[in-house]
Amino acid sequence: MKNKLLTKKVELANLPTPIQKMEAVSKRLGKNIFLKRDDFTGMEVSGNKIRKLEYALFDAIKQGCDTVITTGAIQSNHCRATAFACARLGLSCILVLRSADGPAIEDFEGNTFFDLVSGAKVYLIEEDVDALDFMASLKDSLAQEGKKAYLIPVGASNAVGSLGYRECFREILDQEKAMDLKFDAIVLAVGSGGTYAGLYFENQIQKAGKDIWGFSVSKKEEEFVQVIQDILANMADPNNPEDIDNGMIIINDRYIGEGYAKTTREEIFFLLDLAAESAVIFDPCYTGKAFRGLCSEIGKGSFDKYENILFIHTGGLFGWTKDHRKLAMASLKQQLV
Numbered sequence: 290m291k292n293k294l295l296t297k298k299v300e301l302a303n304l305p306t307p308i309q310k311m312e313a314v315s316k317r318l319g320k321n322i323f324l325k326r327d328d329f330t331g332m333e334v335s336g337n338k339i340r341k342l343e344y345a346l347f348d349a350i351k352q353g354c355d356t357v358i359t360t361g362a363i364q365s366n367h368c369r370a371t372a373f374a375c376a377r378l379g380l381s382c383i384l385v386l387r388s389a390d391g392p393a394i395e396d397f398e399g400n401t402f403f404d405l406v407s408g409a410k411v412y413l414i415e416e417d418v419d420a421l422d423f424m425a426s427l428k429d430s431l432a433q434e435g436k437k438a439y440l441i442p443v444g445a446s447n448a449v450g451s452l453g454y455r456e457c458f459r460e461i462l463d464q465e466k467a468m469d470l471k472f473d474a475i476v477l478a479v480g481s482g483g484t485y486a487g488l489y490f491e492n493q494i495q496k497a498g499k500d501i502w503g504f505s506v507s508k509k510e511e512e513f514v515q516v517i518q519d520i521l522a523n524m525a526d527p528n529n530p531e532d533i534d535n536g537m538i539i540i541n542d543r544y545i546g547e548g549y550a551k552t553t554r555e556e557i558f559f560l561l562d563l564a565a566e567s568a569v570i571f572d573p574c575y576t577g578k579a580f581r582g583l584c585s586e587i588g589k590g591s592f593d594k595y596e597n598i599l600f601i602h603t604g605g606l607f608g609w610t611k612d613h614r615k616l617a618m619a620s621l622k623q624q625l626v
Contacts, residue, residue, distance in 0.1 A: 298343040298452070299350070301374050302330040305460045308468065308599065313566050318587050321597045323472070324569065325461065328604040333373035333403070336366050336604025337484050340453030341445035342374050348449050349380065349439035358427055359441040360385040360420040362550060363413075364574070364608050367444045367481075369400040372407035382409040383427060383438075385420050399607045446483025446516075448523035454487025455494075461599065462495065472499060473595040478579035478603060479503035479513055479540060480549075486520035488601075493533045500595070504579035505542040507549035513540045544582035550574050556581060557616040572605030573613045 306329045311322045327337045334342075349357055357375050361368040361384070368384045375382035384404055397405060404411055414423055421442075428438040441450070465471055475492075479485050485503045492499050505513055518535045525531055546553055552573040560577045564570050571577040580600060586592055 297351075298347045299378065301334055301343050301346075301377065302339045304330070304340075305464065306330060308461075308464050311567050311569065314563070314584075317566075318584060320587055320592060320595065322583075323597065323599045325457075325599055325601045327457070328602045328606065330604070333407070334370045334377075335606065336370060337454075337601065338367040338370040338445060338604075339374060340457055341450030341483055341487075342371060342441075342453075344452040345439075345441050345445045345450050346374055346378060346380070349441075350378070352437070352439060354380070354437045354439035356381040356383060356431055356436050356438040357441060358383045358385065358424045358438050359443075359445070360387070360424060361443055362386065363388045364400045364550060364610065365443075366400060366575075366603075366605050366608060368409075369403050369407070369607060371441065371445075372404050372409035375409070376407050381436075382407065384409050384411045385423055385427075386411060386413055387416055387418075387420065388413045399610050403607060442481075444481030444483050446481035446486070446520065448520060451483045451487035451490065451520055451524060454484050455491040456487075457601075458488050458491035458495070458497075462497065470597055472597045472599040474500045474502055474592065474597075475599045475601065476502040476504070476579065476583050477601040478506050478575040480506050480575055482513055482516040482520055484601070484603065485513075485538075485540075486517045486524065489517065489538065490521055490524050490533065494531055500537075500539060502583075503538075503540045504544055504582040505540055506545060506575050506578050508542070510540045510542040513542075514538050541582055541586065544578050544585070546578060552577075552613055552616065554616055554619065557613060558620055561617055561620055569602070570606060571602070572608040574608050575605050576603055 306326045309324050311324060315322045328335055330339045357380050359368060359371050363386050372382045424440050431438045475488060477484060489501045492501055517538055521533055521535050546556060559581050560571055571580050
């Protein structure tokens, strides 16, 4: 099925991203585990967010906007990708980052450091401040200066941004044909819902029959189901309504751990063991929690009916902060000789 919407984007990511089998992990778990390497979409713009931004920023340019305003947590991968994408396209970028205390300048690292390197203007707001209201007020202020701002929600998770993962799903179907196999389930971390919604929507449109598993890194199952259902409703074409069954959304919220962006020693050690086994690095906030959830659920029998499982590696390498590295060194220091 051809969809004109999927051609309306700017090209920023290195696509298509490869699919690789995790041989050692597959052997250990008794399943064929594959990675969709969306951590390979670029360097500065690495990760899944750039697929969404290709559509969102096309929309911004089409509307004649000269400034992009978006928001996220203090170590937001989305905000870093937005900042560099805007720099590449000649757009001004304003980031509204949530921070409980507001880090000292020497604490800017990882994504936050690169936010500044990109040339973006950064506002730090406290947890109780409404980010959307703050962004709207910035937009109004810019309008008084004769500038036009485009607002992007957290993670670019709306109907426009999710087009990026409708496109990704079609990319996966093409790769299945080339590899002569079929993925029974697609698994990913869910932090704002847009990536999941795009994959789910296109799975329904294509009648591909895959189960889409999302592992929450923050919200309860019912909250994310509602978020995703809202995005799906906004993605539907009112002039050509598609038959979308939103009752097959699978969200697992049992691997959030101590909370969003909080990581335990056990979670860090899991990632270290996995890296040594597979030569793949996941981040502690998103992909690490989700892949740990996948491995645990395979052990529980939740994936018994699947033979080939595709995990979307959504990036996040810049999210390894000094606190995570400090935890990791408790294990790694024994390798020093």
